[in-house]
Amino acid sequence: MKAAKSDRYWNPVLETLPPEQLRELQFRKFRRIVSWAYERSRLHRALYQEAGFHPGDLHTLEDSVLVPKVGKAHMRGIQGKDPFPYGDALCVPIERVTEFRQTSGTTGQAVYQADTWQDWEWWAECWSYLLYAQGYRARDRVFLPFGYNIFVAFWAAHYAAEKMGLEVVPGGVLDTEARVAKMQELEVSAMMATPTYVLGMAECAQRMGIDPAYDLMVRRITCAGEPGASIPATKSRMEEAWGAKVYDHCGATEIGAWGFECQEQPGGIHVNEALFLAEVEDLETGRPVTEPGTKGRLVITALDRIAMPCVRFDSKDVVEWAEEPCSCGRSFRLCKGGVLGRVDDITKVKGVLLAPSAIEEVVRSFPELADEYEVVVKKKGDLDEIALRVEPAPGLPPERDSEALLRKLQHQLRLKTNLAYRLEMVEAGTLPRYALKAKRFKDLRKIEA
Amino acid sequence: MPNRWTETEAAPPIASPYAEILAELDRGVQEIKQAAFRLKAAGEGIQAVERNADRILASTRMLEINVSDMMGRPRSLASWTEDDAEL
The missing domain is CATH 3.40.50.12780 (ANL, N-terminal domain)
Incomplete structure (x- = not known):
């Protein structure tokens, strides 16, 4: 058959x-x-x-x-x-x-x-x-x-x-x-x-x-x-x-x-x-x-x-x-x-295992934020510090309450990754743009060491 | 060594709901393959024949991967030769 x-x-x-x-x-x-x-x-x-x-x-x-x-x-x-x-x-x-x-x-x-x-x-x-x-x-x-x-x-x-x-x-x-x-x-x-x-x-x-x-x-x-x-x-x-x-x-x-x-x-x-x-x-x-x-x-x-x-x-x-x-x-x-x-990307920050893709998932779930973001992990004294820079989505009015938005973002990031971030909203269009593979996650701890 | 990269012993066909059509397709694939090898030999080194026959054989290898490997038929790994030992 x-x-x-x-x-x-x-x-x-x-x-x-x-x-x-x-x-x-x-x-x-x-x-x-x-x-x-x-x-x-x-x-x-x-x-x-x-x-x-x-x-x-x-x-x-x-x-x-x-x-x-x-x-x-x-x-x-x-x-x-x-x-x-x-x-x-x-x-x-x-x-x-x-x-x-x-x-x-x-x-x-x-x-x-x-x-x-x-x-x-x-x-x-x-x-x-x-x-x-x-x-x-x-x-x-x-x-x-x-x-x-x-x-x-x-x-x-x-x-x-x-x-x-x-x-x-x-x-x-x-x-x-x-x-x-x-x-x-x-x-x-x-x-x-x-x-x-x-x-x-x-x-x-x-x-x-x-x-x-x-x-x-x-x-x-x-x-x-x-x-x-x-x-x-x-x-x-x-x-x-x-x-x-x-x-x-x-x-x-x-x-x-x-x-x-x-x-x-x-x-x-x-x-x-x-x-x-x-x-x-x-x-x-x-x-x-x-x-x-x-x-x-x-x-x-x-x-x-x-x-x-x-x-x-x-x-x-x-x-x-x-x-x-x-x-x-x-x-x-x-x-x-x-x-x-x-x-190689999965790394411990403040003793917590972190996959950079988890940050991407949170950032891009916010329609108020643009596609680009940048994560920098470094040492502050003996402690790890993780900073996240984001941009407002294009076309959004500048008077929007970015403080409230960042608080909401912090909450979601903590839920997803168990980490607290130093957050910064930068002007639209200032973060690097990439044509092929992006490098949005920068771990400076090894360089500093 | 029991497992050589140029296999010489046939294995039983792998059971498939497509068994009937696979047997028919495999016969066609082997005919193309043998025709391409004959063509290559008959070309006596004429590049326009040999290189195009090699391309046919490379494409025929994709048919073997999709069809003939299910039949357990032994074959070389390099499509341009019938016996890898000649590489």
């Missing part, structure tokens, strides 16, 4: 595969990519031998924990050596490499990434799963307002959109005003950008006398690069500003496009478990987390990427499995709330 197909899925065969069969497929593919890395990457082989691990030790998917993890530091350590500039993790002849990309370098030295054309096809495949799940179809005209440079950003989205038959408008070197004007002229139906830039473009459009929700035709936005599209208050701001549905997506240069929010907007992102194996480790103990309710560190394997394999890569993303499956029918598991933060 042939199963009924559905136009909800890019590939119903894999997206609705029952969990037991999905785990079997993952295990076969995991064993294969681990063996490939062991045989062909000097970096991986050395790590595995040092740990006493051999691919033949893999008998079940649970054995994945035997495989040593790889992190950014490993990749930085081999960089610049032969085969230049990728070093010991390159698994294919260098003449098969067709793509160079590098990480943004926000956490240190940029990491170089090689891909073959096969890998690039795979990148586009990952994005096809997610764009289709978010409702993109061949009738869409999609605008990509990004720099088309050495960062992977939305490059693969461009190729995926082409593969899916969409009409792609590359908004490369245009400035923001020119991008807004082009989007209006061409009546584009969708776009992709970081949450920071989505909000920044809306602000720019308003300055041009254009209301994106009414004067533009954008009805679907995909975000990447920052967690904002999974932060309810930020998502609402974007959706209201643009009159569009906003969807989240998660990925990284070294990993691939591993997660996506579907049209159901279930308050989380699906891991594409046909193409990736996601493992979550307890933040304190490092033990595997398989049940909902515990936040952990995402360790991830790209099951089909070959030039520089991503095998048990320590993403440093903090995630938590959701309790319920998604009503979309996919068997791919959900990470509740998307990426909740970075292991």
